[in-house]
Amino acid sequence: MGLPANFIKSLPRINGVIRYTEAHRDIRYPVDIDRIIRDLIIDIEVKPFAEDVLEGYCMPGNIRGLGRRIFINENKPVEVRRKAKAHELHHLLEHSKHLPLFSHIGHEDKILEKEANYAAAFYLIPSKCIKLSNEWGINHQELAERMDVPLDLVMKRYEIYLELKEHKNELETL
Ligand SMILES: [Zn+2]
Numbered sequence: 001m002g003l004p005a006n007f008i009k010s011l012p013r014i015n016g017v018i019r020y021t022e023a024h025r026d027i028r029y030p031v032d033i034d035r036i037i038r039d040l041i042i043d044i045e046v047k048p049f050a051e052d053v054l055e056g057y058c059m060p061g062n063i064r065g066l067g068r069r070i071f072i073n074e075n076k077p078v079e080v081r082r083k084a085k086a087h088e089l090h091h092l093l094e095h096s097k098h099l100p101l102f103s104h105i106g107h108e109d110k111i112l113e114k115e116a117n118y119a120a121a122f123y124l125i126p127s128k129c130i131k132l133s134n135e136w137g138i139n140h141q142e143l144a145e146r147m148d149v150p151l152d153l154v155m156k157r158y159e160i161y162l163e164l165k166e167h168k169n170e171l172e173t174l
Helices: 005-021 033-039 078-094 111-124 127-136 140-147 151-173
Strands: 043-047 054-059 069-073 102-104
Touching (some): 005 078, 033 078, 033 111, 069 078, 127 140, 127 151, 140 151
Parallel strands (some): 043 069
Antiparallel strands (some): 054 069
């Protein structure tokens, strides 16, 4: 187990995007992933896909990063579409050499897919929510509903929280 090393390395950049877009400022509502993407001048196209197992994919733009576009399967439920948008955003920002990547259900075995899913968890669930969910007295399922994400993202977000906490403690004891 453990978080993918490249996901950890990308965290300062993910945090940079979150700060730049002020996406985690108001935690009363689900994170506005569409706005994050639009603020980065990336287009989103939601359309029905012929292939049902495919949730989304993205296309790199030109050499200056213009014309980047995320495609999302309209046939998926809203929380899956939200996850797919954040997942594809991570591919665009971190995996540009490997594009296009096609994100299928259950492709967690591939390292880039795994990284993008952890990144989606980080984009869509502010750390404040993880810290406050005990105080609110809500369980994982309720947090998933509140943030409008699939339950597996809440599990991943907890994993990130615990691992970073442990890492911080390690650094402090050095
Ligand atoms: Zn993917």
